[in-house]
Amino acid sequence: MPSDQLNITLVQSDIIWEDKEANLSHYAQLMDGIKEKKEVVVLPEMFSTGFSMAAEKLAEPMTGPSVRWMKDIAAKYGCILTGSLIIEEEGKYYNRLLWVQPNGQLGHYDKRHLFGYGDEDKHYSPGDKRLIAQVKGWRICLMVCYDLRFPVWSRNQGDEYDVLLYVANWPERRSLAWRTLLQARAIENMSYVIGVNRIGKDGIDIQYVGESSVFGPLGETLWQKKDEPAVYTITLEKESLLKTRAHFPFLQDGDKFVLL
DSSP states (O other): OOOSEEEEEEEEOBOOTTOHHHHHHHHHHHHHHOOSOOSEEEOOTTTTTOSOSOHHHHOBOTTSHHHHHHHHHHHHHTSEEEEEEEEEETTEEEEEEEEEOTTSOEEEEEOSSOOGGGTHHHHOOOOOOOOEEEETTEEEEEEEGGGGGOTTTTOOOSSOOSEEEEEOOOOGGGHHHHHHHHHHHHHHHTSEEEEEOOEEEOTTSOEEEEEEEEEOTTSOEEEEEESSOEEEEEEEEHHHHHHHHHHSOGGGGSOOOOOO
């Protein structure tokens, strides 16, 4: 049933390097502590392992324990749970974002743009299809980290989505780009933009400061948190989004194109 409001909970946390059991236990505790109404809960990129290139060692099939954990958590709290995992399928490895519904149904998006600077392209296969999920009449376009640098892939043509969502392990040393590009994606796509990033230091000594963020359709900062753990629920307003788009019909004037 369509709804004017949607609660999205951002989970900004440290990730214990390549320790699935410890990370899943930690997130389970965080879920217990969320007092607001849980509708969509967002975990970072590779939330069970950190941004590891040990795909052969850490990958699971879609029937593996981390996917089962996501299904159990979604069912327990009656919410949608999303975040990315290392998945093996038909001999290939994917940085796969899962969209897990409380009834056990799931969708997935395989990260399109692999981070060659960090050798991700040497260990993982790229996806070739976008996923725009729907909940309560809201349309949410799901992306992963490095996808943020490539605006054509996320371009909102013809009012395709209401929310553009990125999960990430985006390092502190490039945090200016993280903040700037999230805000730019909101402005150019006339949508809410949400970025969920991790904090802490990973197993190869890369530092993360989070700066998980929510931007409105004119690029206004609705929430941002740096340098500390955070579990924050924001209520998005559809009426506000539609009024903004009606008053500033910029999407109608965009160039039309087809992705091949």
